[in-house]
Amino acid sequence: MALRRALILLADGAEEMEVIITSDVLRRAGIEVTLGGLLGSSPITCARKARILPDATVDDAVKTSHDVIILPGGLPGSQTLADTPKVGDILRSQLSSGGYIAAICAAPIAFASHSIQKGATLTSFPGVRGKLEEAGYNYSEDRVVVDGKMITSRGPGTAFEFALKLVEILVSAEEAKKLHEGMLLK
Amino acid sequence: MALRRALILLADGAEEMEVIITSDVLRRAGIEVTLGGLLGSSPITCARKARILPDATVDDAVKTSHDVIILPGGLPGSQTLADTPKVGDILRSQLSSGGYIAAICAAPIAFASHSIQKGATLTSFPGVRGKLEEAGYNYSEDRVVVDGKMITSRGPGTAFEFALKLVEILVSAEEAKKLHEGMLLK
Ligand SMILES: [Cu+]
Numbered sequence: 001m002a003l004r005r006a007l008i009l010l011a012d013g014a015e016e017m018e019v020i021i022t023s024d025v026l027r028r029a030g031i032e033v034t035l036g037g038l039l040g041s042s043p044i045t046c047a048r049k050a051r052i053l054p055d056a057t058v059d060d061a062v063k064t065s066h067d068v069i070i071l072p073g074g075l076p077g078s079q080t081l082a083d084t085p086k087v088g089d090i091l092r093s094q095l096s097s098g099g100y101i102a103a104i105c106a107a108p109i110a111f112a113s114h115s116i117q118k119g120a121t122l123t124s125f126p127g128v129r130g131k132l133e134e135a136g137y138n139y140s141e142d143r144v145v146v147d148g149k150m151i152t153s154r155g156p157g158t159a160f161e162f163a164l165k166l167v168e169i170l171v172s173a174e175e176a177k178k179l180h181e182g183m184l185l186k
Numbered sequence: 187m188a189l190r191r192a193l194i195l196l197a198d199g200a201e202e203m204e205v206i207i208t209s210d211v212l213r214r215a216g217i218e219v220t221l222g223g224l225l226g227s228s229p230i231t232c233a234r235k236a237r238i239l240p241d242a243t244v245d246d247a248v249k250t251s252h253d254v255i256i257l258p259g260g261l262p263g264s265q266t267l268a269d270t271p272k273v274g275d276i277l278r279s280q281l282s283s284g285g286y287i288a289a290i291c292a293a294p295i296a297f298a299s300h301s302i303q304k305g306a307t308l309t310s311f312p313g314v315r316g317k318l319e320e321a322g323y324n325y326s327e328d329r330v331v332v333d334g335k336m337i338t339s340r341g342p343g344t345a346f347e348f349a350l351k352l353v354e355i356l357v358s359a360e361e362a363k364k365l366h367e368g369m370l371l372k
Contacts, residue, residue, distance in 0.1 A: 020206040024234040024342070035236070043239055048210040050221070053229055053237035125370075143370075156210070157346070157371035184311075184329075185343035186372070 004031040004170045007066040009081060009090070010054050011038040015074030016046035017156040018104050022070060025163035028179055029171045036061040038084060047074035062090060067170050069094045073105020073125060073155065081110035088114030095149060100169065102151040104162050108132055111150070121145055122152040160185055190217040190356045193252040195267060195276070196240050197224040201260030202232035203342040204290050208256060211349035214365055215357045222247040224270060233260035248276060253356050255280045259291020259311060259341065267296035274300030281335060286355065288337040290348050294318055297336070307331055308338040346371055 006026050008019060023033045037044065037054030044052050055061075069090060071081050081087050087110055091101050095116070103111060108124040111117065112135035121138040123145045133139050143158045144151065144165045151169070153162035160183075168176040192212050194205060209219045223230065223240030230238050241247075255276060257267050267273050273296055277287050281302070289297060294310040297303065298321035307324040309331045319325050329344045330337065330351045337355070339348035346369075354362040 015210075016206045017203075017210045020202045020236055023236055024201075024203045024232075027234040033235075046210075048213040049219075049241075050206055050209055051239040051241075053239065055235075055237075143372075155370040156207075157366075157369040160343070180343075183343040184341040186329075 005064065005066045006031050006033045006068045006070055006166070006170075007058075007061050008033065008035050008070045008072060009038050009058060009087065010035050010044045010052065010072070011077045011080040011084075012045050013047050013074050013080065014044060014072045014077035015105055015156060016048055016050040016052065018072040018074065018159050019046065019052065021159040022072065022104075022163045022166070025160065025179060025183075026166060029167040029175050031167070031170060034061045034066075038080065038087070047077060058086070058090070065097065066094070066099060068100040068102055068166060070166075071101075071103035071107035071110055073103075073107045075106060078106035078109055081107055082113040088116070091116050098149070100149045100151060102162070102166060104153040104159060105155045108152050112137070117148070117150050120150055121147040122150065123154055124152060125155050191250065191252045192217050192219045192254045192256055192352070192356075193244075193247050194219065194221050194256045194258060195224050195244060195273065196221050196230045196238065196258070197263045197266040197270075198231050199233050199260050199266065200230060200258045200263035201291055201342060202234055202236040202238065204258040204260065204345050205232065205238065207345040208258065208290075208349045208352070211346065211365060211369075212352060215353040215361050217353070217356060220247045220252075224266065224273070233263060244272070244276070251283065252280070252285060254286040254288055254352060256352075257289035257293035257296055259289075259293045261292060264292035264295055267293055268299040274302070277302050284335070286335045286337060288348070288352060290339040290345060291341045294338050298323070303334070303336050306336055307333040308336060309340055310338060311341050
């Protein structure tokens with residue numbers, strides 16, 4: 001299998017469980033994951049105060065192509081993703097080159113603010129449902145939703161399912177099943 | 187409620203999901219969590235390459251008392267916890283002052299190597315079961331095991347249950363239930 005690459009966009013206030021469950025599970029599947037610092041390479045202070053070092057700046061990371069660009073939730077991290085024009089540019093460029101985009105928890109608000117795939121079906125943290133419906137998305141309460149090249153999920157408690165769905169799409173259903181068992185998920 | 191405090195012992199090769207799910211869930215419950223660097227305050231490179239900054243060194247952190255000392259799994263992190271005499275001292279001092287000790291995944295091997303509560307019932311990552319039985323523990327396949335002041339669990343996929351059991355013990359069953367729902371766990 002060709003090497004798969006994923007880029008996770010990190011800003012202060014990212015939900016650390018969503019960042020770390022996703023990066024760890026994807027790396028277990030052999031996917032090369034970069035934690036990209038949106039505003040540079042300084043440590044990120046997450047929503048619940050864990051401090052994580054980016055692997056690279058986003059500006060450097062996007063010089064390489066990625067199979068999926070991932071937006072973790074958490075506040076104010078998701079709001080920063082929604083407010084930063086560069087995130088819109090990255091998402092549009094990713095879709096135009098045929099790649100996947102993924103967001104969990106509150107992060108789908110960044111799709112809304114950057115007008116990405118409006119009208120598509122998605123899910124999110126329940127608290128931002130109204131915002132997404134107003135923006136014109138078709139809302140689902142499924143724990144993980146795949147609509148074309150867009151994958152969304154609901155919160156820390158669905159992060160393993162989100163990560164395993166990405167493994168299923170980028171690697172194989174067999175690999176996702178093997179990881180599910182090996183990590184002792186229910 | 188009095189402020190509750192938890193100390194997580196961090197060494198290179200710690201399983202980042204077990205570190206972060208535990209710290210995040212406990213902090214959501216209002217517990218003050220310190221990620222203590224076993225060998226200093228430099229960033230820890232985790233088992234799947236995430237780099238996390240300790241909040242303090244373990245030497246500084248243990249000047250304050252904690253309700254629970256937590257050992258995350260992951261390799262070689264668990265082996266370092268098992269091989270470092272200071273960890274044995276911290277665990278013995280914690281038990282003698284009536285506090286809790288907790289370990290997940292491969293980390294219960296540190297209880298064995300430091301001769302902590304031999305004969306007690308515990309669980310672990312299946313791969314180290316043999317070692318723990320040889321060391322004289324009574325082995326359980328339950329996802330989380332509480333025996334007196336010792337709490338153990340099995341792996342990344344049981345980390346939410348492990349963290350919520352700690353919340354139940356240190357805060358309340360109501361708080362654990364509220365978090366379970368708020369995080370959208372199944
Ligand atoms: Cu969130």
